Amino acid sequence: MEHIAIVGLAQTKFERRKRDKTYYDLVYEVAKAALEDSGLTLSDVDNVVTVSNDFLDGRTISSMAVGEAAGGSDKNISTVEGDGSFGALYGAMRVLSGFRASLIVVHSKGSEGNMRYVTNAMFDPIYHRPLGIESIAASALQANAYMQKYGLSEEDFALISVKNHGNALHNPYAHLPMTITVDEVMRSQKLADPLKLLDCSPISDGAAAIIIADKSTALKSAKKPVWIKGIGHCCEDYFLGDRDLASSKALYAAALKAYEMAHITDPLKEIDVAEVYDAFSYMEPLWLEGLGLCPSGRGVELTRRGFTAMDGDLPVNPSGGVLSAHAILVAGLVRIIECALQLRGEGGDRQVDGARRALAHGVNGPCGQSHCVWILEKD
Amino acid sequence: MAKRVAIVGIGQTHHRSHRPDVNGRELIYEAVTRALEDCELSIRDIDAIVIGNMDHFESINCVDTWSVEGSGAFMKPIMKINTGGTTGTSVAIAAYYHVAAGLFERVLAIGWEKNSESDTTGAIITCSDPVWDRFSYSGAIPSLATEATGYLKRSGATQEDAARVAVRDRTHALNNPYAHLRKPITVQDVMQSPMLAYPIKLLDVCPRSDGACAVVFAAEEAAQKIARKSAWIAAASVRHSLTWFADVDFDGGLLSLQRASREAYMKAGIKSPADDIDVAELYLPYSYAGLKWIEDLGFCPVGKAPEFIWSGATDMGGKIPMNPSGGVISTNCIGATGLLRVAEAALQVMGKAGDRQVPDAVNAMATGFGGCFWSDVIILSSRKPS
Numbered sequence A: 001m002e003h004i005a006i007v008g009l010a011q012t013k014f015e016r017r018k019r020d021k022t023y024y025d026l027v028y029e030v031a032k033a034a035l036e037d038s039g040l041t042l043s044d045v046d047n048v049v050t051v052s053n054d055f056l057d058g059r060t061i062s063s064m065a066v067g068e069a070a071g072g073s074d075k076n077i078s079t080v081e082g083d084g085s086f087g088a089l090y091g092a093m094r095v096l097s098g099f100r101a102s103l104i105v106v107h108s109k110g111s112e113g114n115m116r117y118v119t120n121a122m123f124d125p126i127y128h129r130p131l132g133i134e135s136i137a138a139s140a141l142q143a144n145a146y147m148q149k150y151g152l153s154e155e156d157f158a159l160i161s162v163k164n165h166g167n168a169l170h171n172p173y174a175h176l177p178m179t180i181t182v183d184e185v186m187r188s189q190k191l192a193d194p195l196k197l198l199d200c201s202p203i204s205d206g207a208a209a210i211i212i213a214d215k216s217t218a219l220k221s222a223k224k225p226v227w228i229k230g231i232g233h234c235c236e237d238y239f240l241g242d243r244d245l246a247s248s249k250a251l252y253a254a255a256l257k258a259y260e261m262a263h264i265t266d267p268l269k270e271i272d273v274a275e276v277y278d279a280f281s282y283m284e285p286l287w288l289e290g291l292g293l294c295p296s297g298r299g300v301e302l303t304r305r306g307f308t309a310m311d312g313d314l315p316v317n318p319s320g321g322v323l324s325a326h327a328i329l330v331a332g333l334v335r336i337i338e339c340a341l342q343l344r345g346e347g348g349d350r351q352v353d354g355a356r357r358a359l360a361h362g363v364n365g366p367c368g369q370s371h372c373v374w375i376l377e378k379d
Numbered sequence B: 001m002a003k004r005v006a007i008v009g010i011g012q013t014h015h016r017s018h019r020p021d022v023n024g025r026e027l028i029y030e031a032v033t034r035a036l037e038d039c040e041l042s043i044r045d046i047d048a049i050v051i052g053n054m055d056h057f058e059s060i061n062c063v064d065t066w067s068v069e070g071s072g073a074f075m076k077p078i079m080k081i082n083t084g085g086t087t088g089t090s091v092a093i094a095a096y097y098h099v100a101a102g103l104f105e106r107v108l109a110i111g112w113e114k115n116s117e118s119d120t121t122g123a124i125i126t127c128s129d130p131v132w133d134r135f136s137y138s139g140a141i142p143s144l145a146t147e148a149t150g151y152l153k154r155s156g157a158t159q160e161d162a163a164r165v166a167v168r169d170r171t172h173a174l175n176n177p178y179a180h181l182r183k184p185i186t187v188q189d190v191m192q193s194p195m196l197a198y199p200i201k202l203l204d205v206c207p208r209s210d211g212a213c214a215v216v217f218a219a220e221e222a223a224q225k226i227a228r229k230s231a232w233i234a235a236a237s238v239r240h241s242l243t244w245f246a247d248v249d250f251d252g253g254l255l256s257l258q259r260a261s262r263e264a265y266m267k268a269g270i271k272s273p274a275d276d277i278d279v280a281e282l283y284l285p286y287s288y289a290g291l292k293w294i295e296d297l298g299f300c301p302v303g304k305a306p307e308f309i310w311s312g313a314t315d316m317g318g319k320i321p322m323n324p325s326g327g328v329i330s331t332n333c334i335g336a337t338g339l340l341r342v343a344e345a346a347l348q349v350m351g352k353a354g355d356r357q358v359p360d361a362v363n364a365m366a367t368g369f370g371g372c373f374w375s376d377v378i379i380l381s382s383r384k385p386s
Helices: A023-038 A084-096 A115-120 A135-150 A154-170 A182-187 A215-219 A249-261 A283-290 A299-304 A330-344 B024-038 B084-100 B120-127 B141-155 B159-175 B187-192 B220-226 B255-268 B289-296 B305-310 B334-350
Strands: A004-011 A047-051 A076-080 A101-109 A190-192 A205-214 A226-235 A273-275 A357-364 A370-377 B005-012 B048-052 B078-080 B106-114 B195-197 B210-219 B231-239 B279-281 B363-370 B374-381
Touching: A004 A023, A004 A084, A004 A215, A004 A330, A023 A101, A023 A205, A047 A084, A076 A084, A076 B084, A076 B231, A084 A101, A084 A205, A084 A226, A084 A330, A084 A357, A084 A370, A084 B078, A084 B084, A101 A330, A115 A135, A135 A190, A135 A283, A154 A182, A154 A283, A154 A299, A205 A215, A205 A330, A226 A249, A226 A330, A226 B078, A249 A283, A249 A370, A273 A330, A283 A299, A330 A357, A330 A370, B005 B024, B005 B084, B005 B220, B005 B334, B024 B106, B024 B210, B048 B084, B084 B106, B084 B210, B084 B231, B084 B334, B084 B363, B084 B374, B106 B334, B141 B195, B141 B289, B159 B187, B159 B289, B159 B305, B210 B220, B210 B334, B231 B255, B231 B334, B255 B289, B255 B363, B255 B374, B279 B334, B289 B305, B289 B363, B334 B363, B334 B374
Parallel strands: A047 A076, A047 A101, A273 A357, B048 B078, B048 B106, B279 B363
Antiparallel strands: A004 A205, A004 A226, A101 A205, A226 A370, A357 A370, B005 B210, B005 B231, B106 B210, B231 B374, B363 B374
16 A cells, blocks of 8 residues: 555544534534644645535435535535545545545534434334334444344453543543443443443544645644554444354455465464454443454453553553544544544543554444554654 | 556446335345446455435435445445435445545445435435525536526527437437436427426426445456556546535626546646537536536537537537436436446446447546535546556
């Protein structure tokens, strides 16, 4: 792959409800901030990718509301509907195809919709939707399958919540920085067995933007470029009953591709920090297994041993992860942004010392049906 | 630098108003299997998939993950693109960049819509801003009626001139076994059809169709192995500049199309579109666009479109045949509509268009229209780009 880099980035603070701003206000805010961060001007950016979802925004052609706010007027622009990591991937493809710089902007205001209906609409309209299945219920099925297959406990998953909400204390953008205990997670309200309130990510409002540029543009940008070394994406089967919910072969395939591109042979040793899509507590260890960072069923052990803690060998979700801020669609791009901040050394209180190579991960579809894995490096 | 990319395989369903015999996934499957058969590939040869439609028509969220059993994306990379009416061309352009970036060799682009399951206008109304635009420019027709009125006033064209465009497209559809509306009409039929919003009458506008289209894009080396003759992508340009319908300059030309086409001409080395382009598959959702927008594309001077249309220049056998497939006025499965333009343009330069073939077509244009007067322009060629 040719040299392309992340040269600008921005995110809003994530919170339950941004009353004072429309979502296109949020888009304008982060697009402008990402440009300022990069030291480039809008004229240096020759194409734009927006990311939105008609169900979330309650608008058909949801991209229509944000194109201008994202600086897309009179530019080659397109819209990915899905997680921000996929939008960023399309932006990267466009730079690899000869554009100088792509601005990728993602927004969502979960506060303005009903997430149960929005996520229920992912499921089969005839056979599954009438059952009331939605994101939390489907994930509960997955958590159960995972527990059963590997003899895991609810307390195991609670550990992840404790770690990530604790990490969020050092992230000024996080929605839910919290000092909590395993016991508090266990005693929180049960939403769908075995998932309790503190096993689940919040619904957040927010937006994020990055600029991906070719080498010559990257070298004239204000910040040190964060090089994109590998990207892989892959999707598995749709019907939950057709899948082994306790393992993720699509993630494994996506990761393998990203590792190959980045010439990584031993990811556990070669990756310094990871930001993965932990929409629910159990997902973090499940995705770590899918990423090939440990054998199947052993993801929780990594956390139990402190391996994924801030001072561990592979800090996972120093930002607090999706559990601590979940603006749908935006969250995948935030994983990339957080990795880029780590590699720039701009992680502030959540900085992982000496991070040289980072892994970011985003998800589409129910129970992590489709995955996108990014490998980023600094010079 | 971008890799050279060509279209090597095309599949489409036989488009109908209702396809109660299949669900959405099966509709997609039909187009995908036809595209793969067309280029003699198996789904195992496909490295990545791009899919698009408009969510609220079928009310399915995350169509990329939902459609896997129809698209063949099981254990493959898939991405969803959604830009409204331009979705089909945006999907094609995304598939093009998948390959041009050097990340994938063979990529499948899919556009589909099952409008029989939708309240199309009910869904489209929500595209406009709820406070500023929704009560004036809701749905697809009001803004187009405004544009048509502006054009008639400015150009002195008549409703009959527009009707001639509808007659052309519907006549061409008789040659296309896949078209939805295959019944010839006359200018008089158009003029006597019910008025929807002045000056747009029923036969001036596109129908709502059930249908899907799939197109296989391949990198240079792969393309040359797969197809005897491919359709090379010479240019792809996009302008989706506006958000509010009230910002559209209804007194002027279609700015997005002017800008996108000029950029595409420059990329493809086209100096005189009417001379250098052999056939055009234009996303004309209503007849008046077939007058105004061909001026914006530079096929004829501003104000001369009626004369150009009546001269037969855009008919089969004319100087620049437009919409040999019958166009959008004959078939409109919305998420597929733009991709069908690309597919039909590709068939022309590959010499595989059957009864609707324009002889010796070398350069073909496909356009997309949608959103807030947005335009996509793609130029295909049987000659490999330099």
